Amino acid sequence: MSRVTAPEIRARKGEAKIRMVTAYDYPTAKIADRAGADIILVGDSVANVVLGYADTLSVDTDVMVHHTAAVTRAEPNALVVGDMPWMSFHVSPEDTVRNAARLVREGGAAAVKIEGGRKRLDVITAVLDAEIPVMGHLGLTPQSVNVMGGYRVQGKRVHAAYEMISDAQALTDAGVFAIVLEGVPDRVAQIVTAEVSVPTIGIGAGAGCDGQVLVMHDVLGLGGGEYVPKFVRSYADLASDAVDALERFFADVESGAFPSADETYHMPDESFEILKDLVESETSADR
Numbered sequence: 523m524s525r526v527t528a529p530e531i532r533a534r535k536g537e538a539k540i541r542m543v544t545a546y547d548y549p550t551a552k553i554a555d556r557a558g559a560d561i562i563l564v565g566d567s568v569a570n571v572v573l574g575y576a577d578t579l580s581v582d583t584d585v586m587v588h589h590t591a592a593v594t595r596a597e598p599n600a601l602v603v604g605d606m607p608w609m610s611f612h613v614s615p616e617d618t619v620r621n622a623a624r625l626v627r628e629g630g631a632a633a634v635k636i637e638g639g640r641k642r643l644d645v646i647t648a649v650l651d652a653e654i655p656v657m658g659h660l661g662l663t664p665q666s667v668n669v670m671g672g673y674r675v676q677g678k679r680v681h682a683a684y685e686m687i688s689d690a691q692a693l694t695d696a697g698v699f700a701i702v703l704e705g706v707p708d709r710v711a712q713i714v715t716a717e718v719s720v721p722t723i724g725i726g727a728g729a730g731c732d733g734q735v736l737v738m739h740d741v742l743g744l745g746g747g748e749y750v751p752k753f754v755r756s757y758a759d760l761a762s763d764a765v766d767a768l769e770r771f772f773a774d775v776e777s778g779a780f781p782s783a784d785e786t787y788h789m790p791d792e793s794f795e796i797l798k799d800l801v802e803s804e805t806s807a808d809r
């Protein structure tokens with residue numbers, strides 16, 4: 523199967539719903555790909571989900587390159603999008619292009635995601651000019667947590683919603699191939715989706731988007747038991763399954779039921795007899 527490309531995702535507007543999930547390493551990328559993901563996002567949510575930080579502000583380009591490279595080593599069929607972390611696109615267009623290029627060259631990503639609307643148009647345009655496809659991200663942009671005063675739904679008021687629609691149009695005109703809408707009222711997401719010619723991919727933005735994305739660990743129930751937003755649906759409880767599996771392993775270790783003869787390497791009888799004789803003769807010579 524050939525790899526999914528950014529232009530193919532762009533052309534999916536109004537066609538089949540786009541299936542996107544995060545992954546942060548080799549095994550989760552393999553799992554996402556086997557399940558048929560169209561897009562794997564190496565999200566800066568790696569900060570919270572995998573590295574245990576309170577927010578996404580703690581990861582830099584080095585961390586994102588490290589995790590993106592682990593994902594692309596799985597050689598997924600899905601399009602791999604590397605997330606540009608906080609401060610990797612806030613200094614200058616030159617600095618932004620250099621950081622985006624690291625996600626592509628060292629990480630192996632085929633596209634990058636950048637949070638923000640018209641305010642980020644100069645850096646988004648610079649990355650597009652460097653021939654790197656860009657996915658936009660509007661609404662509840664976690665890198666703005668301190669400015670938003672928490673993780674709050676965005677675009678509830680007319681003015682904010684109108685600004686978001688204008689941002690989406692500007693990003694589309696600039697040339698992004700898709701836009702993530704996070705933490706947005708469903709009616710606003712529907713209007714954005716109708717107003718732009720690129721696919722919208724929702725997370726906490728209702729059913730009217732052109733696709734949906736969730737954090738892999740939320741879908742699998744693999745989180746550390748922290749607060750789970752209302753838009754998350756968990757399809758498994760792998761954390762409980764994992765605890766159960768480990769408890770059974772430890773019980774078998776305690777009882778001696780693990781390892782069995784089948785799980786053990788054996789020396790041929792003949793060699794063992796020779797070894798025993800050798801050890802015994804050396805021991806009696808020492809006495």
Ligand code: KIV
Pocket residue numbers: 544563564565566567568605702704725735737
């Ligand atoms: O980092 C991330 O996981 C994201 C998704 C929530 C869209 O940006």
